[in-house]
Amino acid sequence: MDAINLTESIDWKFIEHVKEESGQDPALCYQCGNCTAGCPYSHYFDYPVSQVMRLLQAGQKDTILNSKAIWLCATCETCTTRCPCEIDVAHIMDVLRIIARRENRVSEKDIKLFYDSFLDSVKKFGRIYEVGTLLSYNLRSGHLFADSDLGPKVLAHNKIHFLPKKIKGSDKVAKIFDRFQETLKKHG
Amino acid sequence: MAKKRYAYFQGCSLEGTAVEYDKSMRVVFDALGVDYVEPEDWSCCGSTPAHTVDHVFAAALAARNLSIIENMGLDVVTTNCPSCLMAFKKAQYSMENDGTFKEKVNELLDEKYNCGVYAKSSLQVLYEDVGLEAIKNRVTHIIHDMKAAPYYGCIMNRPPKIAQFDDPENPTSMDRIISALGIEVCDFAFKLECCGAAFGVPKRKMVNELSKKVIAMAVDAGANCIIVACPLCQQNLDLRQEQINQTTGSNFNIPVIYFTQLMGLAFGYTPKELGLDKLIVSADHFARSRITKQEYLEREKAKEQEKKAKKEVKKQETGEEENP
Ligand code: SF4
Ligand code: SF4
Numbered sequence: 478m479d480a481i482n483l484t485e486s487i488d489w490k491f492i493e494h495v496k497e498e499s500g501q502d503p504a505l506c507y508q509c510g511n512c513t514a515g516c517p518y519s520h521y522f523d524y525p526v527s528q529v530m531r532l533l534q535a536g537q538k539d540t541i542l543n544s545k546a547i548w549l550c551a552t553c554e555t556c557t558t559r560c561p562c563e564i565d566v567a568h569i570m571d572v573l574r575i576i577a578r579r580e581n582r583v584s585e586k587d588i589k590l591f592y593d594s595f596l597d598s599v600k601k602f603g604r605i606y607e608v609g610t611l612l613s614y615n616l617r618s619g620h621l622f623a624d625s626d627l628g629p630k631v632l633a634h635n636k637i638h639f640l641p642k643k644i645k646g647s648d649k650v651a652k653i654f655d656r657f658q659e660t661l662k663k664h665g
Numbered sequence: 666m667a668k669k670r671y672a673y674f675q676g677c678s679l680e681g682t683a684v685e686y687d688k689s690m691r692v693v694f695d696a697l698g699v700d701y702v703e704p705e706d707w708s709c710c711g712s713t714p715a716h717t718v719d720h721v722f723a724a725a726l727a728a729r730n731l732s733i734i735e736n737m738g739l740d741v742v743t744t745n746c747p748s749c750l751m752a753f754k755k756a757q758y759s760m761e762n763d764g765t766f767k768e769k770v771n772e773l774l775d776e777k778y779n780c781g782v783y784a785k786s787s788l789q790v791l792y793e794d795v796g797l798e799a800i801k802n803r804v805t806h807i808i809h810d811m812k813a814a815p816y817y818g819c820i821m822n823r824p825p826k827i828a829q830f831d832d833p834e835n836p837t838s839m840d841r842i843i844s845a846l847g848i849e850v851c852d853f854a855f856k857l858e859c860c861g862a863a864f865g866v867p868k869r870k871m872v873n874e875l876s877k878k879v880i881a882m883a884v885d886a887g888a889n890c891i892i893v894a895c896p897l898c899q900q901n902l903d904l905r906q907e908q909i910n911q912t913t914g915s916n917f918n919i920p921v922i923y924f925t926q927l928m929g930l931a932f933g934y935t936p937k938e939l940g941l942d943k944l945i946v947s948a949d950h951f952a953r954s955r956i957t958k959q960e961y962l963e964r965e966k967a968k969e970q971e972k973k974a975k976k977e978v979k980k981q982e983t984g985e986e987e988n989p
Contacts, residue, residue: 517859521871549871551862552713553819558833565824574717587867592714599715599726603708605677624866627904630945642680646706646729649775653729656773657722 487536495533499572505562506530512556512566522546526556526566542577548585550574600654603644671790672734673701674744677709682904683896685940689925690745690787692939696803696932697795701743704733710752713863721766724756725773731756732778745787747821747895753784754827786821788894788924789830792838797845805933807847807961808951814853814888815839816879818860818895839924843892846931847961851886855879860901873912876901880909880917890948891921899923903945920948930955
């Protein structure tokens with residue numbers, strides 16, 4: 478990590494915001510590194526999870542919200558399980574990702590696109606329609622052949638439906654999406 | 666006491682790429698007399714993608730199902746999929762402990778949810794409610810040549826505060842079920858290590874590398890088969906095994922079987938009934954090498970006698986040497 482001038486760059490509001498939304502107190506972290514040691518993704522993160530916690534204590538909003546780490550975190554719960562201060566670290570990562578999404582800062586566009594393709598299917602059909610989700614992701618991401626090598630395998634074992642099944646209450650599920658959008662608009 | 670009736674939540678992946686997990690679970694439930702009904706018109710639990718958007722929204726997608734189940738008059742939902750399980754448990758936990766959160770979730774729903782349904786993994790139902798004794802008593806066949814690595818995946822029992830089942834660092838429920846089937850369990854250190862989760866499509870290389878570590882550890886432990894309880898783990902380790910070999914230069918060919926398929930095999934069901942044909946790396950040889958419990962016990966007895974006889978001979982020989 479580069480040196481940070483704390484007097485100039487601490488965003489206190491950001492710290493409060495994360496505290497409130499996660500119900501966790503990042504100040505409890507004493508940088509033991511347990512979370513990073515156990516995190517299966519440390520190798521792939523630009524800032525390992527204990528550094529994200531330190532950056533959070535220092536109110537480094539931009540660095541955190543622009544990081545790849547918050548998108549690559551798989552919510553595997555290792556950090557939460559092992560934190561000696563009982564901080565729900567995975568939940569904090571989750572909240573940081575949510576804030577980044579709200580502010581439209583997405584350092585890992587493909588991951589977000591994949592999630593969005595998934596949720597589109599839920600909204601449309603009420604359930605996940607795997608073929609549709611993959612195709613929609615491939616089209617939107619421009620990775621037209623992502624995982625196409627798996628196709629023949631899945632086909633040979635007759636593991637996939639070619640037509641989506643729409644549930645009866647899919648309109649009710651779609652309403653959850655719509656109402657959620659409305660609350661977003663209401664609360665800005 | 667009337668028999669407990671569970672709501673059984675199938676979940677999206679078990680309708681698609683993990684049909685064999687659903688199929689074999691039903692066989693096992695029926696074999697052990699577990700009473701279950703499916704909630705009508707269930708919808709997706711929201712899984713990982715929903716909680717990257719918003720926690721209230723994610724909880725609402727899960728709670729729509731819980732509310733359907735509540736209206737059926739049931740208080741326990743069981744599901745095979747750890748992602749669905751966590752979605753239900755987290756929704757329940759946040760709604761129970763935070764009145765405002767609950768209100769916000771209910772505002773998104775048509776039918777309010779009153780927090781009366783608890784989620785249990787099917788593994789937990791089999792381990793705690795059915796019990797090892799009943800499982801053991803149902804065994805008709807032994808797979809004597811299997812060495813199993815039990816792979817739980819990351820969120821079946823973590824975080825402990827929410828999962829409330831088994832040990833968060835060294836779970837043993839599945840180990841014990843496999844042992845109850847008369848199958849050898851390997852000492853496997855990566856029971857909980859992450860396989861790469863849902864990143865397979867956007868981050869394939871990373872997922873292949875993470876899954877490789879899991880398989881390599883199982884092979885090092887002497888396993889000739891990995892036993893799983895999560896449809897995502899299964900997919901990453903089995904469907905992607907050839908990708909793993911290509912990406913990492915490994916040369917694995919190890920079957921990845923759902924623990925329910927294993928139970929079904931031990932209960933004498935045919936591979937077809939358990940969807941064994943759906944596995945990419947074939948596990949058919951284990952179905953063929955099964956022997957009946959009777960035969961197994963006889964073989965064991967014969968082995969025991971042979972050992973004893975050998976000991977006798979040795980004793981006599983060394984005895985003779987000592988007193989020439
Ligand atoms: S395990 Fe907890 S205390 Fe230790 S560095 Fe991570 S967050 Fe901080
Ligand atoms: S939850 Fe995220 S940050 Fe924590 S150990 Fe898992 S991948 Fe790493």
